Amino acid sequence: MARRNEPSMIKGNRHNDPSTDINVLLLGQTGVGKSTFINGLANYVCNDTLEEACNDKIQSVIPSAFSFTDDDTFEQRTIEIGQKNEHEDFNEEGRSCTQQCRSFVFPVGDKNLRIIDAPGIGDTRGLEQDTKNFHEILTYISQYEHLNGICILLKPNEERLTILFRFCINELLRHLHKSASENIIFVFTNARATFFKPGATSKILRALLDQHKKDHDVDVPFSRENTFLLDNEPFRYLALRKNGVRLNNDQTLSYQKSWDHTVKEYSNLINHIVTRPLHAVSNTLSLNEAEQLVRKLTRPIAEIAKLIQENIQLAKQHKENVLKNPQLAKQGLPQNEAKIIPLAHPRTVCINEKCCKPITVNNQTKIEYTSKCHEECYLKGVVQETINDQRMQECEAMNYRTGKCLKCDCLWSEHQHITYEYETSIHRLNGSSSLADIDKRISDLRDEKKKIEDVYKKLAKFLHANAILPLNDDILEYLRHFIREEQMKKNSGSQNNDVIQGLEEMMKSYEQEMELFKQTIDSEKDRSSSKDVLKSDEIFSLVGTLYRLPINGSKIREQVNGLNINQNKLSLKREVFVELPSKANSSTVMKQFKNIISSR
Incomplete structure (x- = not known):
């Protein structure tokens, strides 16, 4: 029971100075365990031991799922944790569970630890989807002033690193800055299987980094200092226990050791992250x-x-x-003046001639859009104010079979996603x-x-x-x-x-x-x-x-500034301020995090 006057939950620091936030970007191949990394962290900061966590409520920040095979019957079942939502998709084999970037903000004392979860690279939908995912990542992180760490998650016995490095190393450094190499951190998940060593991946990784240095003259370090070996399995063990699955004593003991090791590595990881020079994003x-x-x-x-x-x-x-x-x-000379009217919500409108009509206002002929097909359209990934954006096909107003609008029956390509209206009216310039x-x-x-x-x-x-x-x-x-x-x-x-x-x-x-x-x-x-x-x-x-x-310069600036504001509003809708039980304040991991972050 919570003590009198003690809040039952630790709430996020929503009004902090952004320059004091610890921002960490997670990158990695599809299925490497970025979401489990975040879920695991939420449980480590609440409980000191695995047994304590088993007796507590599981912290499931991100809904996820995995397959489990019974040792005796070989029966396979799917273990699901948390409620599915629009941001996560864990039913289609091989697809990235995280469908778009989201930030998970953990309260650590009076500071924020922001973990940015990104779509996976190496998606089975192919290179084009990888390219879209990477563009989404770059666009999303541009709202933040800085990154403290860029964590590239790997499996210790991984053979398919080529795609990952082409995007996560070459493309990242090309689009941000060469100085980002000082913020790159390698995090090996599922390292228990290789006795917490990098495994076969180490040789391949080093060869790729050497080639990267030769081709681009950028030295990305790979050493014990910027490499951390974790195990995602303790969180899965918790999920199994919560779903009524019991494992034998040897298995439980192994997971307990894994929990203890991983907790220490998380603290070492945070300690390393806060010592990195800030990598400027929005000002670069x-x-x-x-x-x-x-x-x-x-x-x-x-x-x-x-x-x-x-x-x-x-x-x-x-x-x-x-x-x-x-x-x-x-x-005086009559001239049209433009007025920018921001919309409360992004909107999908039809620009087909049959959905527009000429009207006369103050002796001027204007075009009125008669079909506002989706009044509040928060379509993922669409480029604002662009005509003929292919992602309009995914708008709720569109019939996915025919590609036509359910409201006006025009094709998706004749629709536009807008965040402001543009009106003109005639004024006379002062003087003769x-x-x-x-x-x-x-x-x-x-x-x-x-x-x-x-x-x-x-x-x-x-x-x-x-x-x-x-x-x-x-x-x-x-x-x-x-x-x-x-x-x-x-x-x-x-x-x-x-x-x-x-x-x-x-x-x-x-x-x-x-x-x-x-x-x-x-x-x-x-x-x-x-x-x-x-x-x-x-x-x-x-x-x-x-x-x-x-x-006309001021009007151009006004429109661009308005688009920046709208984009930031849309991005902030994807921030989750994680609320932790009050007991987290006294956990070993939280105390270590507070000491590390307060000393930076």
């Missing part, structure tokens, strides 16, 4: 961050390009009116507008449009040369979409030929330049080193020139 000008920024700019740039065309046309029409009636100059003023405004708008086009072409070339995932030309999808909308407005009576022509010219110019670029660069061995391709650290200063554009 990494390739992944640059790629993310370029993707976020697509919708804002396309919308600003259309806005500029609309304003050029408005200025031309006003000039014609002033020539006919000079008194109109006093009214002489013919010279109007001409200058038109010239300034054209100048900004050219600068925006030039910057985006450079960004698109960077993306084509460096992208992890195969790319669509997202800007073309948007331009085609806006041209269709303008055609609908024209058919309903709008005089918008200049807008349509300007968008068509922008699309043609982009297609021609990109096609020539692709033909040139695709023949080069190292595309990212081409003289026509920006370096990742040049991206941010180039985008800064967009933000400083005097007429």
